[in-house]
Ligand SMILES: Nc1nc2c(ncn2[C@@H]2O[C@H](COP(=O)(O)OP(=O)(O)OP(=O)(O)O)[C@@H](O)[C@H]2O)c(=O)[nH]1
């Protein structure tokens with residue numbers, strides 16, 4: 753799969769504001785400021801399509817992106833990326849946190865063409881309760897997911913491997929549940945994510 757084009761579609765702060773797309777959709781979720789938008793921009797080869805911020809909590813809505821790609825058979829196709837709002841931002845009120853939970857829950861449960869989710873964590877940190885909770889939550893919906901440990905450029909290669917083994921234990925990963933290292937700075941791990949996208953879409957019955 754090769755991504756050739758991308759566009760912002762819309763932002764929605766409520767589930768019922770999301771447009772019906774009739775295209776396979778991949779969601780991206782993780783803690784606030786972990787690097788979701790940077791990961792999306794890297795995959796789309798765009799500098800700032802999904803906004804990047806130094807201030808955590810920038811993405812408070814579900815942002816949809818239309819992605820055009822060609823497959824190995826040279827056919828053009830489209831899919832959708834959904835940048836989900838980050839969890840666990842301390843400065844957000846309890847009410848906002850509850851709204852967030854409802855929005856994501858509705859999304860995971862009801863979004864018709866949602867076919868898989870990329871869960872993003874920071875490779876430098878031990879998993880915290882919110883990340884472990886998020887993975888358990890996503891597992892309960894029985895959709896394919898890929899855990900991406902980002903900012904790998906901040907660690908040496910040997911530390912990256914150690915940290916991934918540690919994280920796999922902390923998340924109680926089954927053999928088929930992968931955790932991969934990734935960096936939006938040097939693009940390591942990008943190809944593995946693209947391959948996972950391709951496989952996930954192919955396995956999804958529209
Ligand atoms: N070194 C390094 N920095 C990164 C990487 N990915 C993201 N960052 C930095 O981390 C910060 C947050 O990145 P974003 O992509 O905005 O994170 P986000 O998860 O979308 O944040 P919110 O939408 O605010 O929840 C920015 O300063 C990025 O430049 C990476 O792979 N390596």
Ligand SMILES: [Mg+2]
Nearest residue numbers: 788789803811
């Ligand atoms: Mg963001």
